[in-house]
Amino acid sequence: MKPLARFGKIAIAPLVPKFLFSMLMPTPSAFHCLVFDLDDTLFPERDYVFSGFDAAVRHVAGFVGEARLDLATRAREIFESGGRGDVFNQLVAGTPDLPWPADAVVRMVEAYRGHVPKLELAPEVRALLRRLREDGRALGVITDGWLDVQRRKVAALGIDSLVDGVVYSDALGGRDAWKPSSLPFRALEAALNVVPAECLYIGDNPAKDFLGARNAGWRSLRLRIPGREHSAVNAPADRDADFHADSYSGLAQMLLSTT
Numbered sequence: 001m002k003p004l005a006r007f008g009k010i011a012i013a014p015l016v017p018k019f020l021f022s023m024l025m026p027t028p029s030a031f032h033c034l035v036f037d038l039d040d041t042l043f044p045e046r047d048y049v050f051s052g053f054d055a056a057v058r059h060v061a062g063f064v065g066e067a068r069l070d071l072a073t074r075a076r077e078i079f080e081s082g083g084r085g086d087v088f089n090q091l092v093a094g095t096p097d098l099p100w101p102a103d104a105v106v107r108m109v110e111a112y113r114g115h116v117p118k119l120e121l122a123p124e125v126r127a128l129l130r131r132l133r134e135d136g137r138a139l140g141v142i143t144d145g146w147l148d149v150q151r152r153k154v155a156a157l158g159i160d161s162l163v164d165g166v167v168y169s170d171a172l173g174g175r176d177a178w179k180p181s182s183l184p185f186r187a188l189e190a191a192l193n194v195v196p197a198e199c200l201y202i203g204d205n206p207a208k209d210f211l212g213a214r215n216a217g218w219r220s221l222r223l224r225i226p227g228r229e230h231s232a233v234n235a236p237a238d239r240d241a242d243f244h245a246d247s248y249s250g251l252a253q254m255l256l257s258t259t
């Protein structure tokens with residue numbers, strides 16, 4: 001910082017770190033190690049939610065009979081109109097004429113959490129991961145959430161064969177190890193034999209993804225695809241990512257750019 005002192009240390013000094021920061025910030029394409037969040041980053045989480053609704057309704061079909069197809073549709077509508085965490089309660093309360101068992105909500109929640117989801121990676125996501133691998137990049141996934149549930153999502157999506165390592169934060173110490181804890185980031189570094197400076201974390205949730213990366217000394221990129229769970233949330237400055245993309249094609253352009 002000494003050579004800049006001649007510009008006047010009081011006026012210029014606060015600007016220097018930011019100036020140097022921007023000069024030193026690599027572009028997304030310069031990171032060797034690219035690590036993705038799972039839900040609403042590599043696939044739309046609502047795909048899992050809707051798959052779960054189908055499983056839950058199937059589970060109580062013996063009680064409610066022919067109405068079950070309509071019930072899955074109704075559950076989706078409740079979700080689409082903002083229902084979170086109480087969709088099955090609303091479903092039962094909204095159809096009082098059906099012969100629900102007394103523990104209908106508990107049964108449906110259990111079926112939802114335990115179901116084997118039917119999920120598919122979008123072709124453009126699969127193509128991007130393959131292309132990045134061909135480029136010699138190290139690829140990983142760090143995901144929060146209940147361990148068994150997240151494992152079933154990863155298996156259904158076939159992600160294990162497309163990346164070099166998957167870290168389930170839940171396996172590292174339960175909720176305390178979920179982002180923004182730096183623990184899963186440290187575990188990924190160990191698994192892929194990389195250091196923070198070469199790692200970029202790509203996520204969607206301003207509540208924890210980018211703060212978690214920052215806590216671990218990583219840079220981060222926010223994938224903000226319109227319509228996904230957190231896309232309408234403006235990130236506070238201290239929780240925002242270093243880079244932003246609003247589509248998979250935009251993300252691919254940033255990660256693969258050679259300029």
Ligand SMILES: [Mg+2]
Binds near residue numbers: 037038039041204205
């Ligand atoms: Mg997410």
